[in-house]
Amino acid sequence: MAILEKIRNRTVFLIVIIGLALFAFVISDVISSRGGGMNHPTEIGKVNGKEISTESFRFQVENLLRSVGGNATTMQAVNRVWDENVRNIVLNQQFEKLGLSVEKDQILSVLSKNQAIAQNPEFQNEFGVFDASKFVNYIAMLKSSNPALYEQWRMQEEGIVEMAKQQTYFNLIRSGLGVTQAEAEMAYHQENDKADIKYVTLQYSSIADSTINVSDKDIKAYIKKHEKEFEREAYRNIQYVVVNEMASEQDKQAIKDELVALLQPSIVYNSQTKSNDTISGFAKTNRIADFVAKNSQLPYDSLFVGKSQLPVAFADTLFALPKGAIYGPYEDAGYYKISRMIDKQANGSVEASHILIAYQGSQAANPNTSLTKEQAKAKAEELLAKAKVKDADFAALARENSDDPSASIRGGDLGFFQRGMMVKPFEDFAFSNPIGYMGVVETDFGFHVIKITNKAEAVKLATIAQKIEASDATTNELFTKVTRFEMDANEDVKNFGAVASKSELSVLRADNLNANDEYIIGLGNNRQIVQWAFTKDTKVGEIKRFQTPTGYVVAQLTKKAEKGISTTEEAAPFVKPILIRQKKAELLAEKMKGASLEEIASANKTQVQSANALTMNNPIIIGVGREPKVVGTAFGLKSGQVSKPIEGENGVYVVEVSSTQPATALSEYKAFAQSIENLRTGRASQEVYNALLKASDIEDNRSSIY
Template sequence: MAILNSIRKRGIFLILIIALALFAFILSDILTKGSGPGKDQDTVAIVNGTEISRQDFMQQVEATQRNLGPNATTAQAMNMVWERELRSTLLAEQYEELGLTVEKEQLNSAMRQSLANNPQFQNELGEYDEALVQSYVSSIKGNPQLYGQWQDYIKNIKEAALQNMYINLVRGGLASTLAEGKQQYHFENDKINIQYVQVPYTKIADEDVSVSEEEIKQYISEHKSEYEVDKQIDIQYVFIAEEPSSEDIQAANDNVAALINDRVELNDTIVGFKNTTDDEGFVNLNSDQSYTDRWYFEKDLPQPIADTIPSMSKGDIYGPYQVGNSLNLSKVIAVEQLPDSVKSRHILIRYQGLQTASQDVTRSKEAAKKLADSLSTVINRDKSKFEALAAQFSEDNSNKDDGGDLGYVGPGRMVPAFNDFIFDNNEGTVGVVETNFGFHVAQVLEQKNRQRAVKIATVIKQIEPSESTINNVFSKATTFEVAAKKGDFEKVAEEQNLTARPVNKIGELDANIPGVGSNRSIITWGFEEETSVGDVKRFNTPGGYVIAQLTRKSPKGLMSVSEASSKVTPILRKKKKAEKIRQSISGSTLQDVASSQSVTLQTATAVTMANPIIPGAGSEPKVVGAAFGEKAGETTGLIDGEKGVYKVRVLAVNKAPELDNYASYVNQLNAANNAVNSKVYQALKKKADIEDNRAKFY
């Protein structure tokens, strides 16, 4: 009570303290995150000043991930939505700048094309009817979900129409002229014969030409667009798996083995796997995977039971045996001689109410059964009528014109009732089978390779690490983390018999780490402002722990010298070799150059501009271009090519005859513009000012 009274007396004081604390917290948050456009926590990106809303973006990502299916990752969905939104935003700017709009008639025309084959919007003549569209829209206005979907559809139609207009405008501006067609014709068909001398760069050893870091740095600064990189990090990590110990495996083995025989628990007898009469129920009760009802031939059985199960008798049990990280018990519950494949045919009769039936099916289930029985009776009297009746009555359009032929299938490939009919009956048998597809008038045509088959019931129990093992693994991971923070990461890993794995050039939005799989938390940590090179952190992952160390952190900008060295060094080395070769050449004629460099004169015929390959030298566009600039009998100066330094003498120039029409070459050039759609987008993206904040949210 004394404490409560004290609080009451100081109520106003406490309120002020709490208010100040809240204010400090908010102020700190503002100072940390900033209030500028690039720091807006409700904006996933800003593209040329246009904001992309975080909430809308995330909703689209969630919807896209659902549409992609259960195996899709958030990163995949996010990247798809990003490209779509970025493209839409960039193109919308172009539409606005050019004043492009979709008029009502254009929208109607686009809708007419889109909905022409939809029966819901066709009149009695099978033609698109705009009145039916208007009626549909009026009927759904009271349904927010359906009306919202319709609005999205109209938005997409308009977007597609605008994009078509814009791309056609761009494509129109890129249309090739007859003059360009004529030029292309001569590029492809004008030919020259040349004599040349090549002094290869390989004449000078790489080690004789040094390239300094300063030279590489200068080259990078002069070619910035080629060596720009986004933010990147390098890490190294160890993975400590949370795996069952040998003691855990033995304990699991004992537990599974205990399922074989009857046992007494609390004075009740629990029937074991050996004596149970309900094998399916036993498996479903005791296994981590449900019972599978199918027949196995020897070739279908997995190791290690393939060599044992086929020779066992009904009721025999094999196991426990280990498969991967599970312990299994397999019991033979049936043995038969079965064909390994059966050829059959059918006539499918559907009825109203089936999920697999179309809206055109109006017959009742009783009527469908009556029709199937009638067809079966007719066919049993005369089996030669099967094909004609299938063509007339079957509603399986995939094979009705082939007499209902289903080809050869193995056990378990058809739905259970149909599978049992064709495998359990003799060749030639005709009968009616009911499945979730409807009624089948089925006939067994041929059964091949009859052999021993077994049906098995398998109890599968995953081997889980015990609590003791889990604690030991956690202790090991924690011990390593502490030691790695104080000492050398790789050395500590080696001392603890662990492998340090490096992963380089990780992007800010990457999701996959080799050896770990998808793990955004590790990547996000590496890019956080508070994380410095050398920092170590432990992460919980499926199946164990990752202890990671940040080994490099590069901001967005130009490549470092070490990163660019592998690309720039050969370029600079080639340039220096060319200078040395030029300095060592004496004489002005081809023969003089060849003699001074101890190389031979070579000739090449029928060289073209369109395919600038010199036999014996390879692709040399610069050399071929220089040669085409000379007349017959003239000689070029020294040319620094791809493979060496060249000097060329033109022996003959063979101009292609003029054509009456160059339209085919114009069409050839225009065909190259088919990729304008993607190229325009890439050009707009390259030019755009994009502030990408996705890494803050994913």
């Protein structure tokens, strides 16, 4: 009804605009359905010629979204499923080339390392060891008795096979990454050989950037020489204004007035008695739950609460209210509220700590849980005895033994809680025993060693609340403002910013949007705007209005760039500093010609400096910074030899080696060989996959479908 009211309140002028907009939308939809707009291919992508079916892809995305609940957006799920599909195809193509397959015993080997399966008593022999034959028989039984569950297993098996193939493939690669004696010896010397040098340096900062001329021709030449570094995906730039539907001061006052009026009695006509009835207001009513249900946008909470559960800014005031007292209106979490103290309860809030010991089959059990119920109880009793020892550290016992994941952070401290917040056995123990009391309680989660640390008063409040939101009048006014701005901006597309300023709107920019993006700086997730920017028919300069959950956005497409090599303008911010440094290096190198360091220093009115105990692995010159090229050059010189000018990170250098101290040779270098091998094998999987991915021909149509 609220929407209909808003439509009725629009002026004729605005209705005409909407009508024209709808007509334009219908026409554009007809046109786009005949070939305009975004293309919708039958497959969502191809990887080296292998198609990824859109139907299968959608199914995977929907499954993922269901499994994560509301913890991922659609595009996050899409991107994750895409990455998994691409990875599987790229690697499986390698497996096929190698003739790599996975045998039954390999699958069973993987399963034997899965705690949930290997520790299931149903699949263990009399010694408690995983028995593969029992598991195989179980799967065979599923196939005939429970086809649905068998199908779930079959899909799980496919994942296991995939994982086993990948393990085999990457193990083959790792086996070829051994380290030779020469490599290990070199690593030892790079870490331990030392050199003392003298040097003269002229820093790049001695020449102002403004004195160096870098032309577009220079930048183009650099890009051409380093094309691979400047390959980029298609992107779009937009500018936009945001108009949020926010309550005006008048709206806020009206909401507060409406709440205050609810405190007083009201006169209501009774159709049965055909007379007026006086209905008690919030301040005096005895039917609290009914009154709140009828007049509040937030539900009535009949539980007692502790002070820590009240709004921080008003906790002291609310907690101190006498029974029957009223406080408000006050603003909290986007609502105006009025609260009434209903009741107070001494010791209605308990603070406690616990140590949870889970057992197999309990709700807190995980794949690593190995204790039986009897063993868990015995362990809990043992911990209780330790906790009761004088000066025992309960928090330390919790951190070391508790199966509650929060124990490592909070040391078992649960803070204050009230009735209804804990499972019944736990709650009964906490509220029926005095401060300092400890004991063991069993719940569905396992056995708890509980220590009661404090008790406090709890209160029961009734609160009526109204959301602070724009009225229909304010919403209509904002709609008119946005529509007028959109029309004015379309009449002067080259001056979007100036038109926005006249309308007292701020212009924001979002550059380098990629086709699969959904997050826009300043807006958050807004996939529809990105899709519009990448639609084939959207032209540079085009303007469009979008409705968002909080109001409106009017956006203008300011740049379209397709996949390719960066332009001179795009690359300039990255290339120009490099070329400036190179040109400075050439100028400084010209000044550093001489037979000795002293001669070079004298000619440039500077001093000869020294740096001692330099190593290849840690090429830092104290007082200057990291200079790998300078230090590397020094290790290639003989004692007393003067280098040519070296282009370093911070300036140009000429060095002379004063002395070198080669490290003492070792009888063997196994430790260094192992260190190198660990480094290589540790990153082998990712680096190999990255190389395969880079070499793959990938067609990505995600943005056309999602």
